Amino acid sequence: MKIITSGASYLDIDAYACCIAYAELLNLQGIPARAVSSAKPNASVSKTVLDWGRAFQTHEPSLTDEFILVDVSDYHHFDPLVVLDQVVEVIDHHPGYENYWAKKLGSAADIRPIGAAATQVFQRWQTSDLLAKISEQSAALLATAILDNTLNFTSQMTTAADIDAYAELAFRAKLATDWPEKYFLECQASIESDLANALAADLKRLKPENNLPQVFAQMTVWDADALLKKHRPAISQWMAEQGDDWMLNVISIRDGKSCFLAEPVSSQRKLNHLLTLDWHAGMADHAPSILRKELLKLGQHTNL
Structure with missing residues (x-):
């Protein structure tokens, strides 16, 4: 079983979306996978996002499980369920641990400067030739994660790949054109509460x-x-x-x-x-x- 998970302290929308959407892709490819986390979502995972109904699964890790880490590469902050020696893939856009994972995993470590890890997961959907089968919920999650992590495309970390990925995902998710404003207003209301x-x-x-x-x-x-x-x-x-x-x-x-x-x-x-x-x-x-x-x-x- 492939366990897709992220950091220990909290799940932001990028980690949340990547875990769920990547697990969906692997299962479509015939690779048993589950999105699992010990951490709770933070305010970036808004009520509307939660209402889309794509939840994490429960799973007791076994000695034969393999771990895929998304939106995190600092092994000091992995979810406590992760066994470091059983990590087989890392997808992240935070700097600092590129060399460590390149030596350990080679090309299975995809750590690069880009607006959102969700864009990296989207690219895996693209190259798999299964993008037509992505669920509306996973498309919406990945699109929203790109919005959040690129700060509505105003962040200096934003790349053309992020912009293109959002356009494709928002279309497949049938997101309204005013979704960005609604989403960030909802996050603010949650924070203030x-x-x-x-x-x-x-x-x-x-x-x-x-x-x-x-x-x-x-x-x-x-x-x-x-x-x-x-x-x-x-x-x-x-x-x-x-x-x-x-x-x-x-x-x-x-x-x-x-x-x-x-x-x-x-x-x-x-x-x-x-x-x-x-x-x-x-x-x-x-x-x-x-x-x-x-x-x-x-x-x-x-x-x-």
């Missing part, structure tokens, strides 16, 4: 060598200014409780920018080494919007 869980669900604790604040939370919403105006005190209090070196990146789809909230001055200084920012009372905007994985890449190439 439970801020603490939304922050915890996309928070990473980074090592000092990353040259970024060690507590780094991220969320994507339709209107970041409105969210921060309404909820900043609660957000600041919660983040400060996580440590004394922290930041939040609120990505605003409506106006294509990142709103950084980082009240510790030392945290602001770290960001100033990577970007030109104008801080006002612990906040700074950056346009175009920038993802945490992009900042991590910048940090890896910066000596402080």
Whole structure:
């Protein structure tokens, strides 16, 4: 059995979509596969997405199972059910572990800069000649993951492959033209209804060598200014409780920018080494919007 899974702490829409859609493809190819996860979906897996009805399966791993990891390649953060020596394929777009997996798996490690891992899974559907058989739900999941991970195609990580994949998948999923706005508004409503869980669900604790604040939370919403105006005190209090070196990146789809909230001055200084920012009372905007994985890449190439 091939077990398709992702990270340990949370499932964003990219990981969620990739697990389900890739398991569907492998089963169509006659390869027994299951999408399995110990982690819970975060706010990017909206109510409408959940209502599409494509759920993960339960499975007790056996000694003969093989694992395929999607949207993650850092083995420190794999789902706890993963047995490292039984990993046979990795599909990811986060930098840092390319060499490790290239040595271990060769061409079965597909780790490259692209907007969404969902695009990589779509490309597997394309080359399989089974794209005509993809379910509407899997097409919709992959399309939505591309929307989210490319920040509605405004991220600097967006490639032509992401744009083409979305067009094909949205057509096959019969998604409405206003789906992007509806989706991001729904994500924002979910975040605002439970801020603490939304922050915890996309928070990473980074090592000092990353040259970024060690507590780094991220969320994507339709209107970041409105969210921060309404909820900043609660957000600041919660983040400060996580440590004394922290930041939040609120990505605003409506106006294509990142709103950084980082009240510790030392945290602001770290960001100033990577970007030109104008801080006002612990906040700074950056346009175009920038993802945490992009900042991590910048940090890896910066000596402080």
